[in-house]
Amino acid sequence: MKYDSEKKETIYKIENLDKQYVHNFDANEEYFVILNWKGVLIYKWENDNYYSNDKFEYVGSFYNIVINNDFIILYDCVITSSSMRNKTQTNILKYDLQKKEIVLEQMLPNPEGFQFTFFEPRNLIEANEKFTLVADANNYKIKVYNPKNEAIDEITRNDVDWITHPTTDSILKTIDITNNRPKNSIDNLRPLTGLISLIHRMSFINDSTFVLLWSKPWEKPFYYFFYFDIWGFRDGKWKLLKKDLRQVLDENALFTFDKMEITNSYTISNSKLILVTNYPSDLEEEKYKSMTFAELKKQTDEYYKKNDLSFTIIVYEYVEK
Numbered sequence: 001m002k003y004d005s006e007k008k009e010t011i012y013k014i015e016n017l018d019k020q021y022v023h024n025f026d027a028n029e030e031y032f033v034i035l036n037w038k039g040v041l042i043y044k045w046e047n048d049n050y051y052s053n054d055k056f057e058y059v060g061s062f063y064n065i066v067i068n069n070d071f072i073i074l075y076d077c078v079i080t081s082s083s084m085r086n087k088t089q090t091n092i093l094k095y096d097l098q099k100k101e102i103v104l105e106q107m108l109p110n111p112e113g114f115q116f117t118f119f120e121p122r123n124l125i126e127a128n129e130k131f132t133l134v135a136d137a138n139n140y141k142i143k144v145y146n147p148k149n150e151a152i153d154e155i156t157r158n159d160v161d162w163i164t165h166p167t168t169d170s171i172l173k174t175i176d177i178t179n180n181r182p183k184n185s186i187d188n189l190r191p192l193t194g195l196i197s198l199i200h201r202m203s204f205i206n207d208s209t210f211v212l213l214w215s216k217p218w219e220k221p222f223y224y225f226f227y228f229d230i231w232g233f234r235d236g237k238w239k240l241l242k243k244d245l246r247q248v249l250d251e252n253a254l255f256t257f258d259k260m261e262i263t264n265s266y267t268i269s270n271s272k273l274i275l276v277t278n279y280p281s282d283l284e285e286e287k288y289k290s291m292t293f294a295e296l297k298k299q300t301d302e303y304y305k306k307n308d309l310s311f312t313i314i315v316y317e318y319v320e321k
Contacts, residue, residue, distance in 0.1 A: 013049075014032060014034075014043055014049070014050050015052075017041055017052060017055075020036035020037050020038070020039070021036065021037055022034055022035065022036060023035045023036065023037065023062065023063050023065075024063055024064060024065050025065065026065050026066050026067050026072075026269075027050075027067070028067050028270075029045065030044060030045050031043065031044055031045070031050075031053075031067055031072075031097070032044075032045075032050040033065060033067060033072055035062060035063070035065040035074065038057055038058065038059075039055055039056060039057040039058065040055060040056055040057075040058070040065065040072060040074070040095070041055045042054040042055055042056075042072070042097075054100060056095055056101075056102065058074060058093055058102070058105070059105075060074075060076075060082075060083065060091045060093070061076060061078055061080045061082050061083040061089075061091070062074040062075065062076045062091065062093070063076050063078060064076050064123065064125075066127070066128070068127075068128045068129045068207075069129050070096060070097050070098050070129075071094050071095065071096060071097065071103075071129055072094070072095040072097060073092070073093070073094050073095075073127050073128065073129075074091075074092070074093040074094075074095075075091065075092040075093070075125050075126070075127045075132070076090075076091060076125060077089055077090040077091075077110065077111065077114055077117055077123075077124040077125045077134070078117050079114075079115070079117055079118060079177050079182075081180070084177045084178050085178055086107070087107065088107045088108065088109060088110050089110055089114060089117075089177070090107065090108045090109065090110050090111065090114065090124075090125055090134060091106070091107050091108070092104065092105075092106055092108065092125070092127055092132055092149065093105045093106075104147075104148075104149065106149050108125075108132075108134055108145070108149065109134075111124050111125075111134050111135055111136045111137065111143070112136040112137065112138060112139055112141075113136050113137030113138035113139070113168075113172065113198075114137060115137075115172055115175045115177065115185070115189060116137040116138070116189065116193070116198060117137070118182060118185065118186050118189060119186075119189070119190075119193060121200070121201060121264055121265065122137070122200055122201065123200075123201040123202055123203070124136075124137055124199065124202070125202075126202040126203060126204055126210060127204075128204050128207055129147065129207070130146075130147065130207055130208070131144055131145065131146070131233070132144070132145040132146075132149060133145075133155075133202055133210065135199045135202055135212070136199065137198055137199055138164075138168055138172075138196060138197070138198060138199075139162075139199075140156060140157050140160050140162050140197075140199070140214070141154060141155070141156050142154065142155040142156075142202070142212075144238070153237075153238065155231060155238050157229070157240060157243075159243075160197075160214075160243075161197075161216060162197045162216070163195075163196055163197045163216045163217055164196055164197070165192065165195045165196045167192070168192060168196055171188055171189065171192060174188055175188065175189065193224070194217055194218075194223060194224060195217055196217065197214060197215060197216040197217070198214065198215050198224075199212065199213070199214045200213045200214060200215060200226070200264050201213040201264060203268035204268070205230070205268060205271055205318045206270075206271050206318075208232055208233040208234070209230065209231070209232040209233070209241070209318075209320070210230075210231055211228055211229070211230050211231075211268065212228070212229045212230075212231065213226060213227070213228055213264060214226075214227055214229065215227065225246065225248075226246065226247075226262075226263050226264060227243075227244050227245065227246055228242070228244075228245040228246070228247075228262075229242065229243045229244070229245070230242040230243075230245070232320075241320070247259075247260070247261055247262040247263075248261060249261035249293060250293065251292065251293045251294040251297070252292055252293075252294060253292060253293060254289065254290070254291070254292055255288050255289060255291050255292065255293055255296050256289075257314060257316075259293070260275065260277070260314060262275060271317060271318045272315050272316065272317050272318070273315070273316040273317075273318070274313060274314075274315055275313070275314045275315075275316070276311055276312075276313055276314075277311065277312050277313075277314060278300065278309070278311060278312075279296065279300055279312045280299075280300060280303050280307075280310060280312065281310045281311070281312050283312045283314075
């Protein structure tokens with residue numbers, strides 16, 4: 001299903017030719033790509049739909065896929081049954097759409113604290129045609145790689161209120177990622193998630209700007225606050241454009257799109273942040289503007305007692321000021 005700028009929907013039928021489980025997908029005006037368990041299906045826009053154009057297979061574990069200019073990029077830092085015995089769980093692959101071949105396939109060193117990828121959503125690697133970013137989970141440190149995967153820079157922030165704990169290193173050393181039953185490792189790690197600051201996600205907004213989602217513990221154990229930092233490559237170096245942004249829900253505030261809560265579940269693509277909510281699909285009607293968020297939640301609960309489940313997709317666009 002595709003929506004235009006006027007919210008008109010068009011349904012396209014695109015067959016998953018390999019009949020494999022779909023990990024992820026991406027699309028632009030020219031291509032639609034499906035990431036399956038061991039391959040990528042490529043569809044190209046012709047006349048009135050996306051039609052099968054090509055496909056390629058890969059080795060490794062990937063859950064992220066992006067179309068960036070003339071490249072399809074797969075990347076991930078993830079512990080899976082197929083990756084847990086590898087030398088590293090951090091991988092990147094680039095496929096050239098013009099040459100129709102894989103032009104880069106490489107393992108990168110695991111970031112510190114990669115064991116926290118047991119808890120999702122977490123994205124410690126982000127890539128586009130120009131840069132690959134790899135972030136430590138438990139430090140505010142991001143390695144920057146060029147298109148040849150050569151480490152060229154490191155992004156840090158000295159003024160951040162970053163919370164640490166003396167047991168972190170010793171607990172990380174106990175984590176056995178090769179164990180087929182990871183419950184013990186997860187149970188050992190879980191208390192740390194509410195005691196220390198952590199990096200959760202990175203997402204490119206455009207070719208030279210990315211948003212970093214990080215957290216620090218709340219006073220109440222096992223809860224934390226989310227913060228957004230925006231970094232941009234400007235005048236030949238990385239600059240912190242915005243810091244410590246928060247989008248916390250005030251249930252007593254009157255409903256407005258500007259005050260929607262944003263935590264760690266969202267998608268960023270083409271300078272837009274896409275948020276999927278369970279609010280009724282007629283969210284823009286005037287009647288909601290006189291409600292508080294608490295009242296809207298009650299109305300939503302009542303709505304779904306009588307109606308089928310539906311979703312409202314809210315799209316925010318990045319504007320640099």
